[in-house]
């Protein structure tokens with residue numbers, strides 16, 4: 001076993017008394033995370049200990065999508081013969097056999113209670129004149145169940161194709177046309193039962209890693225319609241196309257939904273490292289495996305922009321929350337809870353300790369290894385004086401204030417807005 005020691009967050013060992021909790025509260029945000037990439041086949045992830053990973057977020061090469069044929073054939077030359085002989089289903093089965101080995105490894109490295117989120121699309125293909133759907137998602141899910149994972153409701157990622165030639169088959173004539181595949185899956189499975197958060201430290205960290213209530217409502221929906229494409233331009237765009245990177249938002253959401261700060265996330269199909277970038281933005285460690293060493297320059301390039309990207313995404317989350325608060329107060333609704341780090345209102349008790357640590361810097365500490373450091377305090381721009389909202393809510397619930405607000409709305413003047421102090 002080698003250097004996963006590096007991937008430990010600087011966790012503190014404390015007793016559960018209130019004083020030590022306070023000390024811990026100040027130190028939990030001194031988050032420091034590590035990222036390690038291995039350029040090797042992930043069917044043997046010997047460098048990762050069994051039961052050591054908190055989450056897998058990944059997207060494999062898609063069987064029966066032509067761009068990945070060569071990669072599968074390298075691992076099992078019989079696939080070429082099957083395709084040449086027009087035996088599409090045989091090729092499909094063989095391609096999945098090579099992936100099965102990697103799902104087995106994922107099971108081994110995951111801790112009990114840990115999730116795996118797998119982005120996969122089905123394929124349609126004509127082999128030997130026979131057009132057919134190759135159901136990758138159900139084939140993978142079946143194997144995951146066979147090896148002991150518990151399946152949970154999946155997410156459909158709706159990807160709209162506007163191309164006029166997207167329809168396949170006999171056009172307007174019945175009984176010969178095929179519906180267009182415009183979605184992919186994010187399969188969600190868990191090893192064992194529910195994850196437990198036992199110590200005060202673990203409980204505190206879980207609360208500090210909470211999502212906003214309004215984010216939960218969108219992110220935990222089973223259809224995602226709003227994922228934008230990859231934002232980053234790479235110097236070598238062919239690398240991006242060859243790697244088939246998913247949008248940053250996909251692993252970013254999943255990581256926030258299924259792990260806590262300081263956790264270790266693994267991606268056995270690393271590509272150009274989108275999972276790692278999302279891990280950097282969210283304060284999670286990452287270990288990745290990629291069979292193509294020539295992606296390393298592109299991966300390194302992307303780490304240069306991540307401080308900005310993470311900063312924008314974090315500000316965006318806080319901006320949206322403040323917008324949500326404004327709208328809710330304008331609509332005459334009140335909040336029962338105030339977040340302790342920002343002093344802004346939140347809907348639930350579970351969001352009171354939420355803190356989005358700002359990513360301060362990412363540095364390469366050795367070959368294929370990076371380290372990230374985070375701010376310990378809430379962003380001044382989004383932090384309010386302690387009593388701001390209590391006063392605002394009290395005033396907005398007084399009858400005169402309500403009447404005034406209505407008037408303001410009617411005359412379409414700007415509504416009462418929360419003043420950012422910072």
Ligand SMILES: C[S@@+](CC[C@H](N)C(=O)[O-])C[C@H]1O[C@@H](n2cnc3c(N)ncnc32)[C@H](O)[C@@H]1O
Pocket residue numbers: 040041042043058059060061062071102242243244245246247268269270271272273274275289290291292
């Ligand atoms: C769909 S892409 C993943 C893209 C990645 N999610 C991203 O955003 O950059 C699949 C990646 O897995 C890699 N790959 C395929 N088979 C592999 C294997 N057996 N071990 C490690 N990497 C593999 C491919 O080279 C490719 O980069």
